[in-house]
Amino acid sequence: MLNIKRYDLSEDKSLQAWSAADEYLLQAFKDLDNKPDHLGIYNDRFGFLACHLHGITPTVIITNKSQEKTIDSNLKANDLTSVNFANPISSLDTKMDIALVKIPKSLGLFQLFLEHISQNSTDDVTVICAFMTRYFTPNLLQIAEEYFEVVEQSRAQKKARLLILSKKKKVVKRDIITSLSYKDQEYRQYLGVFSAEHIDYATQFFLDHLDIKKTDQCILDLASGNGVIGNEIFKRLPDAEIHLMDDSYLAVSSAELNIQGTNIHHHFNNELSIFDDDTFDLIVTNPPFHFEYEINIQVPLELFRGCHRCLKKGGSLQIVANKHLNYKIHLERFFTTVQVVAKAKKFIVYKCVK
Ligand SMILES: C[S@@+](CC[C@H](N)C(=O)[O-])C[C@H]1O[C@@H](n2cnc3c(N)ncnc32)[C@H](O)[C@@H]1O
Incomplete structure (x- = not known):
C-alpha cells in the first residue's frame, strides 16, 4: 500500500x-x-x-x-x-x-x-x-x-x-493561445489559464484601487496569472524591478508573452521561500483559493505569511479577495495595520503595512 x-x-x-x-x-x-x-x-x-x-x-x-x-x-x-x-x-x-x-x-x-x-x-x-x-x-x-x-x-x-x-484524427495543429483585451491592450494566454474570457472582474476592481508610490521600486505580482497586474504597474513604474510568480507553468508562460524587460523577472514557483527577507516595497495579489473543484484557503494564508517576511519594513501587501473569505482576521495575525481600501458587492481590497 x-x-x-x-x-x-x-x-x-x-x-x-x-x-x-x-x-x-x-x-x-x-x-x-x-x-x-x-x-x-x-x-x-x-x-x-x-x-x-x-x-x-x-x-x-x-x-x-x-x-x-x-x-x-x-x-x-x-x-x-x-x-x-x-x-x-x-x-x-x-x-x-x-x-x-x-x-x-x-x-x-x-x-x-x-x-x-x-x-x-x-x-x-x-x-x-x-x-x-x-x-x-x-x-x-x-x-x-x-x-x-x-x-x-x-x-x-x-x-x-x-x-x-x-x-x-489527423488534425491540423490548433492554436493553444487565446487573447483578451483590457484598456486597449491585448493580453495573450494559454488555454487553461485563469479567466480566459476577460480580465477577471476582481482584478479589474483591484487595478482601479491600487495604491502605488514612486518609491515602490521592488515589486512582486504574486499568483500573477497572465501577468496583467504586474504589467499595469510596469506601465506606471517602468523603471521598477518587477517580479511575477505563479504556480502554473501555463500562467508563467503566458505572463512571459505579455510582459518582458530587463527589470522583469518571471518565477515558476508556489512558495515565497525563493525570496530573501525584506525584499519588496510592494506585493500585489489576487490570491488563489479555488483548486479544481476544491476551496482551500490554507494556500493563500501560507502565502500571506511569506509576504510579511519578504516585505521591507513599511512595505505593503495589497490584496483583492471575495468578501466572504473574510481574510482580515487572518491578515491581522501577520500585520499590525490591515486597512480596507475599497469594497464592492462581491470584492474587497485590503492594504496591509509591515
Ligand atoms: C485568482 S488567479 C489570479 C491571476 C492573475 N493575477 C489575475 O488577476 O488575473 C490566482 C492564480 O494563483 C495561481 N496559484 C495557485 N497557487 C499558487 C501558489 N501557491 N503560488 C503562486 N501562485 C499560485 C494560479 O495558478 C492562478 O494563476
Whole structure:
C-alpha cells in the first residue's frame, strides 16, 4: 500500500490526495492487454498514478510547480525512483502510445492536453480519461470528438466514469493561445489559464484601487496569472524591478508573452521561500483559493505569511479577495495595520503595512 500525501497537508479530511476517478484510471491501465512503450500521465495532482506506475517510467506532464514537488516527495516517501517530467506545451522526445488523463475542471486545459497528446503520440494511441460523474458536461465529448473518431464511455464505478478515446484524427495543429483585451491592450494566454474570457472582474476592481508610490521600486505580482497586474504597474513604474510568480507553468508562460524587460523577472514557483527577507516595497495579489473543484484557503494564508517576511519594513501587501473569505482576521495575525481600501458587492481590497 503506497503512502500518498497532499502537498498542503490539509487537516480538512474532505480534501483527499486521490479520488475514485484516479483509482478507475489505474485499474483501466492494469486491465490493458498490451502494456505501452511510452505512457503519458496528465493532471496527476499529487502523484497517485505516478507512484503506482513509476515502474514503467512514464512521462508525467505537469502543469504546476506544487504538483511536481509533491509527486517528487511522494515518490521519495515510498522509496521509488523518479519519473520523467514534461510540460504540456513542449514536444516530447518519444511519442506516447497510451495516455492517462484525469480530466481537469478547465475545459480549455482538457483541450490543451488533447492537443499535446495529438501532437506527441503514435497514430494508434489510446487515451483513457476519467472524471467524477457529477462533473460531466457534454462539452467533454465535443472536445474529445475533435481529436478522436471513437469516444466511448464506460459504466460508472464509485461515481467515476472513463472516456476511452481511440482512432486519432489527423488534425491540423490548433492554436493553444487565446487573447483578451483590457484598456486597449491585448493580453495573450494559454488555454487553461485563469479567466480566459476577460480580465477577471476582481482584478479589474483591484487595478482601479491600487495604491502605488514612486518609491515602490521592488515589486512582486504574486499568483500573477497572465501577468496583467504586474504589467499595469510596469506601465506606471517602468523603471521598477518587477517580479511575477505563479504556480502554473501555463500562467508563467503566458505572463512571459505579455510582459518582458530587463527589470522583469518571471518565477515558476508556489512558495515565497525563493525570496530573501525584506525584499519588496510592494506585493500585489489576487490570491488563489479555488483548486479544481476544491476551496482551500490554507494556500493563500501560507502565502500571506511569506509576504510579511519578504516585505521591507513599511512595505505593503495589497490584496483583492471575495468578501466572504473574510481574510482580515487572518491578515491581522501577520500585520499590525490591515486597512480596507475599497469594497464592492462581491470584492474587497485590503492594504496591509509591515
Ligand atoms: C485568482 S488567479 C489570479 C491571476 C492573475 N493575477 C489575475 O488577476 O488575473 C490566482 C492564480 O494563483 C495561481 N496559484 C495557485 N497557487 C499558487 C501558489 N501557491 N503560488 C503562486 N501562485 C499560485 C494560479 O495558478 C492562478 O494563476
